[in-house]
Amino acid sequence: MTHASCALPLRLPGQTGFQVTPIRIGCTLLGNSPETLAYSVAEDQAIATLTEAFRSPINFPDTATAYGDGESERRIGVVLRNLSAAWLHAGDQSRPRSDDWRFQR
Numbered sequence: 001m002t003h004a005s006c007a008l009p010l011r012l013p014g015q016t017g018f019q020v021t022p023i024r025i026g027c028t029l030l031g032n033s034p035e036t037l038a039y040s041v042a043e044d045q046a047i048a049t050l051t052e053a054f055r056s057p058i059n060f061p062d063t064a065t066a067y068g069d070g071e072s073e074r075r076i077g078v079v080l081r082n083l084s085a086a087w088l089h090a091g092d093q094s095r096p097r098s099d100d101w102r103f104q105r
Contacts, residue, residue: 008057024062025053030075031068043075050079 010019029037030046050061063072 006057020060021058023058024060025050025058027061027063027072027076028067031063031070031072033068033071046075047079050076054079054083 008021008023011022012019027050030041030049032041032043032046034040054061061076063076065073067073
């Protein structure tokens with residue numbers, strides 16, 4: 001089965017104008033939070049996982065700055081930087097665990 005044969009419906013969340021799939025890619029585990037998850041996710045493994053996920057019809061990654069103290073969002077950015085498709089990034093306003101608040105909105 002190819003991704004082309006797995007078309008998903010698109011929806012308009014709110015009044016954003018972005019069309020997104022009803023299924024999101026959960027990125028909590030890709031933020032590398034061994035103190036929370038009791039295991040680590042190497043960057044190359046996370047990048048490979050995200051790359052494959054973003055090749056699918058799903059265009060809606062879900063993350064937060066608290067996932068790996070911003071590491072999940074950084075890793076998503078590494079992959080998205082090389083893609084031409086439109087993506088809507090769903091993130092929350094949570095504060096990273098560190099005192100370095102680089103992600104102020």
